[in-house]
Structure formats: structure tokens, C-alpha cells
Amino acid sequence: MAERRIALIGAGFISDLHAEALKTLPGARVVAIVDPAVERARQVAAKWGIAGSFASIAEMMERVEVDVAHVLVPPNLHRPVAEELIEAGLHVYLEKPMAESEADCEALQKLAKARGVALSVNQNFRRHPAQLRARQILDEGRLGRLRYLHCNYFMPVGQMEGRQFGHWMFNEPKNLLLEQVVHPLSQIDDFIGAIRDFKATPEPMRDFGGVSLQTDWRFTLNGESVNADLAVSLGARYPNWTITALCDDGELRVDYLQNRVIAKRPSRYLEALDHYVTGVDLAWQTARQAHANLANYSLALLKLKRRSDPFFLSMKGSIEAFYGALERSPETLDGALGRRLVGFCDKAIRKARIKTPEGTEVREAGKGPYDALVIGGTGFIGRAVVGQLVAAGRKVAVMARNTRNLPPLFGHENVAIVRASVTDRAALEKAVALAPVVINLAHGGGAADWDGMRKAIVGGAETLGACCLAAGTKRLIHLGTIASLYLGTPGERITGDRAIDSRLDKRNDYSRAKALADEALLAMYRTEKLPVVILRPGVVIGEGTSPFHSGVGFYNSEPHCLGWNDGRNPLPLVLAEEVADAVVRAMDAEAVEGKTYNVVSDVRMSAREYTHELARVLKRPLEYHSQSIAKQGVVESFKWGVKYLTGRRGPYPGVHETRSNGLPATFDTSDIKKDLGWTPIAAREEFVRKAFDVHGEG
The missing domain is CATH 3.30.360.10 (Dihydrodipicolinate Reductase; domain 2)
Known part of the structure; x- marks a missing residue:
């Protein structure tokens, strides 16, 4: 094949697959990647040895020569992005779907024909x-x-x-x-x-x-x-x-x-x-x-x-077919399929005759004032928090990156939306100034490696803390996790003031990052009087959550829960609405700055009991499979050995993480009940109804 100079337009996850597949194709040379999020484009470029990373197509066209462009942007951008590339005389290979409507597809076909360039869509399957x-x-x-x-x-x-x-x-x-x-x-x-x-x-x-x-x-x-x-x-x-x-x-x-x-x-x-x-x-x-x-x-x-997994082979085969046709019969690449x-x-x-349901009309946040700013307020815990604040007559500003298709709650007159990412410091500074209380529910755990996780979770917490100090925030309520603690000693009593795990190097990246984020905020309390209180929920279940929770066990498939131990010890479960209640109470509680609390319900079921109740509600043959620590250690050692032999070398996996995953420790929540006046559900029947019945088939 003749050499083709290729540009990837869009640096999302699919760009990795295109770059990897193109590496196997003789004559294919990726010379540029374009994304408005330039840092993300640079990361992909560094990973795959791509020389140029640019913020726009116009910038790319000024700097490098390109023959073919792979359009990997969201579908609503397919037509405008493809039109710009076709007008520039490039052959275009679009990710599916071709566009949002047949009219848009027809317009692209006509333009490609007029400019004499190839147009094709990656229907890889x-x-x-x-x-x-x-x-x-x-x-x-x-x-x-x-x-x-x-x-x-x-x-x-x-x-x-x-x-x-x-x-x-x-x-x-x-x-x-x-x-x-x-x-x-x-x-x-x-x-x-x-x-x-x-x-x-x-x-x-x-x-x-x-x-x-x-x-x-x-x-x-x-x-x-x-x-x-x-x-x-x-x-x-x-x-x-x-x-x-x-x-x-x-x-x-x-x-x-x-x-x-x-x-x-x-x-x-x-x-x-x-x-x-x-x-x-x-x-x-x-x-x-x-x-x-x-x-x-x-x-x-x-x-x-x-690499020979079917998905990758389908991508590789589709891309090879496109370039083969481009070499032999480019006139067949007309976007017809x-x-x-x-x-x-x-x-x-x-x-x-399907009509688009009417969406929730939301209000943009004004100058305020609001009673609280909820960061990450559109998630399942966020919805519960916002719901309880609205029910109490409070005005809420909700900061979220994606605010489309929100439930009716977010259209309430007391709710306003701040469309922004917590990674945007300027936007964060403005949002924090809207309310005296800031509630941080942002998850931040989607990064692929430790550096990304640390930057998102630890760096994000530090930035938020600094913004709150600058704005004079009266209280910052930060949601951590019990995963930042070591919970592997059977029967050990765990209170809210328990320090983070002292062996974080033996923990997974998410637990480690959440622990360090807590420590960073507490350090800011000690040195700069940041008015922070940290709540660490247990295994959060109930409405809006997936019932197949990793705190119960590992689900290779939904019917089979591979337990972290024999599944007989009580688990630190908590309902999303109970977590929300603790958050709301922490807004007004006195003398709680600089303190940490574990949010765990009084009803504590074992993993076996949990599986039984879930099977009852779903009417499915769910099974809990107990696993010994020794067996899990052998499996993890085998995985480590494979990674070591293939060059992906990391620390040797001990049983520290595995023991903690089983959650055999015992939680004492008398401190949060006393300081916040928090009263979790005590009746097992009510807890079971709210935890499991919401997942039934109506």
C-alpha cells in the first residue's frame, strides 16, 4: 500500500483502537491527532508515537500534510467535522453512525463526490x-x-x-x-x-x-x-x-x-x-x-x-478493508452503507411514531445565594442529597459536567445548574462562591492509571480545598469512602476517627487516592483551618445503584458473586438516602470541622444474606461462591506473573488488599449519631424493602 498520512480527529477511548490497528497496517502513518482537550490529545500522541497534537483541524492543516482523517468525535459533530475535512480535500473515515440523520448523510455524500474524495463508515462488526x-x-x-x-x-x-x-x-x-x-x-x-x-x-x-x-x-x-x-x-x-x-x-x-x-x-x-x-x-x-x-x-x-480478541480484529479488519478499497477502487467508498x-x-x-419524551427544563445558576453547592450532584447519592435539600426548602446549586436528560427533580424551582467540570479551576472558583456550604460528591475514579487517578482525586480535592479557602466557605462536606481504611481484621472495632490504611502501597489505586485526598483536606484543616468534615460511606445500596456491588463480591457475571471470603461476616451496608441524610445533617452540625465519620447503617447483612435477598427480589438463580484468602492469593500471584512476563511490572500483590475487601471488621457509628444526630434505619424489614425491592421488575 502507498504511504498514507493519517490524522485522528478526537482523542476519546476509540482513538487508541484506531491507532493500534493502524500500527499493523503497512504504509499507514498517523501524523496528527486533534482534540480541543489538548492535554488528552498529547497523551494519546505520546502513547502511540504520533508527532503532532492539535486543538483544531485548522491548526493541523497549517502544520502538517494529511491524506486521510479518521473522525472519532461524538455523532452530533460528525457532519460539521467531516465537512471541514472534505472541503480540505481529505479522504474521510467516520466512526458509526455516519451522521444523525439520512439528510446529513446525503449532504456528506454529495460534498465528497464533488470534491473527489473517499467517504466511508466504520461498521466494524x-x-x-x-x-x-x-x-x-x-x-x-x-x-x-x-x-x-x-x-x-x-x-x-x-x-x-x-x-x-x-x-x-x-x-x-x-x-x-x-x-x-x-x-x-x-x-x-x-x-x-x-x-x-x-x-x-x-x-x-x-x-x-x-x-x-x-x-x-x-x-x-x-x-x-x-x-x-x-x-x-x-x-x-x-x-x-x-x-x-x-x-x-x-x-x-x-x-x-x-x-x-x-x-x-x-x-x-x-x-x-x-x-x-x-x-x-x-x-x-x-x-x-x-x-x-x-x-x-x-x-x-x-x-x-x-492481539486477537474479536473486537480488535473487527476494528483492524474494517480499517484494512477501507485502505484496501482506497488503494484499488476508491470510487466504491461513497458512504452508501x-x-x-x-x-x-x-x-x-x-x-x-415514537416521540422524544419531554426533557427536564433546568435553570442555569445565577449569582445566588444558594444554601449549598453540590458538586457531582447528578449521581445516585447526589440525587438523594438534592432531593432531601429540596424537601427541606433549601436552594441548591448543582455542579455537573453532563446535565442532559436529568430527572424532574432537577427542574424544581429551588435547583439551579452549573455546567462545568471540577477540573476547570476558574469555573470551580465561581461555583464555590455561590453558597456557604460546599458538598463534594465527585467520584473522580475513572482514570486508567495511578497518575491519572492521583491527579483527578487527590489533585481535585486539593484544588477544591484551596477554592473554598479563597471563597470563605463556611463548611466543606467531602465524601470519602471506607475503602481508604484497612478493614481486614475480623471483629476489629472501627470508629470515625480511624486513620487511613498505613499500607497504602498495598491497596488499589482508587482506595489509595481517596485516602490521600482525605489526608490532604485534613492537612489543610490543620494548617489553614479549612472547615472540612469528611463522611466515609460504607457499601452504598438502594435506589439508583447497581445491586451487583463490588463491596459484596466480584461479579464475573451477574448470576455469580465470587466472594472476598466465606461471606458470613456482617457487611457495612448503607442506603443512598441514609448517606444523603448524614450529608444534610453535616451542614448545620456544630464542632465537626476536621472530623471524619463512617456512614454505616445499623442493619448489617452478610454477603450470603445479601445474595439471597437479591435473588428473591429479582427472581433469578443468583449464587454466592465463597473463596479463601489463600485461593485469591494464588490467583492474584498468577495474574502478577503473567503481567511480569509480558513487561507490565508492578508491585507483588500480597493478601493485604484481599483481606480488607472482605470487610470483616466491625463498625461503631456512635460518634456520627451523637455529633450529627444521624439515625439510620433500624428495622430490617424496612431496610430490605428500600435496599432490594427497588430493583424488582415492578
């Missing part, structure tokens, strides 16, 4: 290894003529589970189709060709605490010569992404999550023996592919072969 194997089997006619296709797309959506509704895909019903459903649609299109007509049947909308989403659909699809149907459930508990192809002489089942293709065809034997022979053959195909997948994963993990899929989503919404 058409290059999934299982898709390629299935296409080969059908194309070779091994099962006869294809007659019908059925597809299930039942997939969890992390943002749904976490109630992170600020993502673009939740802005209107069509966006969920554009973000998620184009994946199986592109695969069906690959099998049966362009869809001539279809029927769209939506299931009733689901409510997520005041946010209504169209998550479930049934589509009947008519192709040129083969028909299909597609069942969609977004936010499903059990993931199932499969296609079954029915042919004249057998059937093909494609499982994309397990990277498996199983062909079933009749044998030459009589019926009774045929059932046995085909059963053995199906088992052999399953076992053979399972072994191959495990071997490929293991070899790639040990760096004995190149991307437009077809976006057009389908447009038509589906019109056919089903």
Missing part, C-alpha cells in the same frame, strides 16, 4: 471473525440456499445501569438505534443485502427514575430475496447477540459474544442415529472453537502472538 466465517460457509453453499435470518440483540448498556443519561445516545429515541442497533443491522445487511421494507414494533418505554427510554424493539425485515427479523433489548441482564440462518440443507448459528459459528446439517443416517451423530458434531464444533478462543487469548496475553443504516433508524422512528 461486519468484519467480526464470526461474521467472516459465517459468510464463507453461506457463500460456499455448504448449507444450501439461505432462506431466513433471525437475530437477537439483547445487550447490557453500562450507561443505563449507572444512570449516566448525559450520553448522546439518550438525547432522543433514534439515537439509541444509531448508537447500538446499527451493529446487528449492518450484519443482517451483510447477509441479505439492502433492506427493501420493514415493520417496526416498539415495546413500551422503560422508566429509569424519571427518564423514559425506548429500549426494546421487534423488527420484521424484507430483503431482496431473503427476509429476516431482529429482536432488540437494550439494557438486558443476560447478553445475547446471535444470528440464526435457516437454509435449505441446515442451519447456522453465529454467536458474536463467544466468537462461535456452529453449522448444523443432517447426516446420512436414520433419524435416531442422526440425532446422535449431529449432537456429537455440534458438541465437537463447540469444544474445538472454545479451545481455539482460549488458546488465542492466552497466547496474546503472554505476547506470544498479536452508512447512509442506509442511518436511513433505517430515521424510518423506524417515523413508522413507530
Whole structure:
């Protein structure tokens, strides 16, 4: 392939995959990355050896020569960004969806044709290894003529589970189709060709605490010569992404999550023996592919072969196909497939007469004054805090980075919104000046490494403390976590004044950073009289939270909880509303500056009891699997050994962290009850109802 000078437009997580895939492609040279968040662009550039990082496309075009641009920005920016690049004479490779509407796609097609450049969309799952194997089997006619296709797309959506509704895909019903459903649609299109007509049947909308989403659909699809149907459930508990192809002489089942293709065809034997022979053959195909997948994963993990997970291979294959076509037949790169899929989503919404639910109209924060500024107030604890403050007649300013699709609570006349990030010091200084009380609920734990975690959590706390001192804040209420303490000694009494773990080097990055953030704020209290009080919640459960909490155990999959120990000791559980009550009480309590309190409920269930109650409510066969400390130590040592052999060397994992994860210590919360007048729920029945029944299926 001729050398191509490539620019990545957007430095989000997907940029890493594009950069990694391009590294394997001869002749591909990434020369620039563009993102308004220049520091993020620089980090990606440093990681992948990209020479130039720029804040804008205009700046990039002045400084470097580029042939092709990969557009990796949010979908609402696809059209304007692609237009700027096409006008500059660059070939454009867009992440899906092509644009937000078929009209936008058509405009891009016309412009690309007029400028004589290629335009294509990364529908990478058409290059999934299982898709390629299935296409080969059908194309070779091994099962006869294809007659019908059925597809299930039942997939969890992390943002749904976490109630992170600020993502673009939740802005209107069509966006969920554009973000998620184009994946199986592109695969069906690959099998049966362009869809001539279809029927769209939506299931009733689901409510997520005041946010209504169209998550479930049934589509009947008519192709040129083969028909299909597609069942969609977004936010499903059990993931199932499969296609079954029915042919004249057998059937093909494609499982994309397990990277498996199983062909079933009749044998030459009589019926009774045929059932046995085909059963053995199906088992052999399953076992053979399972072994191959495990071997490929293991070899790639040990760096004995190149990365070979299906998602990466699909990305690599799609990018290779684009550059191959750009070399041989650029006229075929006209964006037709991307437009077809976006057009389908447009038509589906019109056919089903789906209307965008009315969103919550929020107020921008003025000069105030407000009774409290809640930083990170749109999360599950934040919603509980804001709700209790509003119920008490207080005026609240809520600072959050993403304020779209908020529940009705945030439209209350006593609530105002500050759209800003805590990393923006200037915005933080202005926000802190709005209220005498600042409540910091910002999580800050999304960084990929220790440096990022330290900067976000510890650096963020230090910056907030400095802003509060400058503004003369009367009280800063900072939410820490009991994870900053060592809790691995069975029966040891833990009070609010317990010091952070003395062996932080043996703890995970998040626990370590939260502990150091607490220490930084307390140091500012001692040296500069920062009026801070620190609340450390236990395992927070209840409305708005995921019931599959890591404080109970590790969930490889929802039905199976791998315990941190035998699961018999009481856990320091607490409801989100109980945490909110403690926060509100800390606003007015006297003589609490410089103190730390553990927020743990009086109802303390074991991990086994927790699993039993959750299984009862969900009506699912959930299991708790006890694990010894020794067994976990062996597993962690094995993981460490693999990382060591592959060059990812870190400290040897002892059992210190593992023992603390089990939470066998005992909490004494008499201090918070006395100082704040905090009274958690004492009745087990009421606690269970509020902790678990909210997760039932209505």
C-alpha cells in the first residue's frame, strides 16, 4: 500500500483502537491527532508515537500534510467535522453512525463526490471473525440456499445501569438505534443485502427514575430475496447477540459474544442415529472453537502472538478493508452503507411514531445565594442529597459536567445548574462562591492509571480545598469512602476517627487516592483551618445503584458473586438516602470541622444474606461462591506473573488488599449519631424493602 498520512480527529477511548490497528497496517502513518482537550490529545500522541497534537483541524492543516482523517468525535459533530475535512480535500473515515440523520448523510455524500474524495463508515462488526466465517460457509453453499435470518440483540448498556443519561445516545429515541442497533443491522445487511421494507414494533418505554427510554424493539425485515427479523433489548441482564440462518440443507448459528459459528446439517443416517451423530458434531464444533478462543487469548496475553480478541480484529479488519478499497477502487467508498443504516433508524422512528419524551427544563445558576453547592450532584447519592435539600426548602446549586436528560427533580424551582467540570479551576472558583456550604460528591475514579487517578482525586480535592479557602466557605462536606481504611481484621472495632490504611502501597489505586485526598483536606484543616468534615460511606445500596456491588463480591457475571471470603461476616451496608441524610445533617452540625465519620447503617447483612435477598427480589438463580484468602492469593500471584512476563511490572500483590475487601471488621457509628444526630434505619424489614425491592421488575 502507498504511504498514507493519517490524522485522528478526537482523542476519546476509540482513538487508541484506531491507532493500534493502524500500527499493523503497512504504509499507514498517523501524523496528527486533534482534540480541543489538548492535554488528552498529547497523551494519546505520546502513547502511540504520533508527532503532532492539535486543538483544531485548522491548526493541523497549517502544520502538517494529511491524506486521510479518521473522525472519532461524538455523532452530533460528525457532519460539521467531516465537512471541514472534505472541503480540505481529505479522504474521510467516520466512526458509526455516519451522521444523525439520512439528510446529513446525503449532504456528506454529495460534498465528497464533488470534491473527489473517499467517504466511508466504520461498521466494524461486519468484519467480526464470526461474521467472516459465517459468510464463507453461506457463500460456499455448504448449507444450501439461505432462506431466513433471525437475530437477537439483547445487550447490557453500562450507561443505563449507572444512570449516566448525559450520553448522546439518550438525547432522543433514534439515537439509541444509531448508537447500538446499527451493529446487528449492518450484519443482517451483510447477509441479505439492502433492506427493501420493514415493520417496526416498539415495546413500551422503560422508566429509569424519571427518564423514559425506548429500549426494546421487534423488527420484521424484507430483503431482496431473503427476509429476516431482529429482536432488540437494550439494557438486558443476560447478553445475547446471535444470528440464526435457516437454509435449505441446515442451519447456522453465529454467536458474536463467544466468537462461535456452529453449522448444523443432517447426516446420512436414520433419524435416531442422526440425532446422535449431529449432537456429537455440534458438541465437537463447540469444544474445538472454545479451545481455539482460549488458546488465542492466552497466547496474546503472554505476547506470544498479536492481539486477537474479536473486537480488535473487527476494528483492524474494517480499517484494512477501507485502505484496501482506497488503494484499488476508491470510487466504491461513497458512504452508501452508512447512509442506509442511518436511513433505517430515521424510518423506524417515523413508522413507530415514537416521540422524544419531554426533557427536564433546568435553570442555569445565577449569582445566588444558594444554601449549598453540590458538586457531582447528578449521581445516585447526589440525587438523594438534592432531593432531601429540596424537601427541606433549601436552594441548591448543582455542579455537573453532563446535565442532559436529568430527572424532574432537577427542574424544581429551588435547583439551579452549573455546567462545568471540577477540573476547570476558574469555573470551580465561581461555583464555590455561590453558597456557604460546599458538598463534594465527585467520584473522580475513572482514570486508567495511578497518575491519572492521583491527579483527578487527590489533585481535585486539593484544588477544591484551596477554592473554598479563597471563597470563605463556611463548611466543606467531602465524601470519602471506607475503602481508604484497612478493614481486614475480623471483629476489629472501627470508629470515625480511624486513620487511613498505613499500607497504602498495598491497596488499589482508587482506595489509595481517596485516602490521600482525605489526608490532604485534613492537612489543610490543620494548617489553614479549612472547615472540612469528611463522611466515609460504607457499601452504598438502594435506589439508583447497581445491586451487583463490588463491596459484596466480584461479579464475573451477574448470576455469580465470587466472594472476598466465606461471606458470613456482617457487611457495612448503607442506603443512598441514609448517606444523603448524614450529608444534610453535616451542614448545620456544630464542632465537626476536621472530623471524619463512617456512614454505616445499623442493619448489617452478610454477603450470603445479601445474595439471597437479591435473588428473591429479582427472581433469578443468583449464587454466592465463597473463596479463601489463600485461593485469591494464588490467583492474584498468577495474574502478577503473567503481567511480569509480558513487561507490565508492578508491585507483588500480597493478601493485604484481599483481606480488607472482605470487610470483616466491625463498625461503631456512635460518634456520627451523637455529633450529627444521624439515625439510620433500624428495622430490617424496612431496610430490605428500600435496599432490594427497588430493583424488582415492578
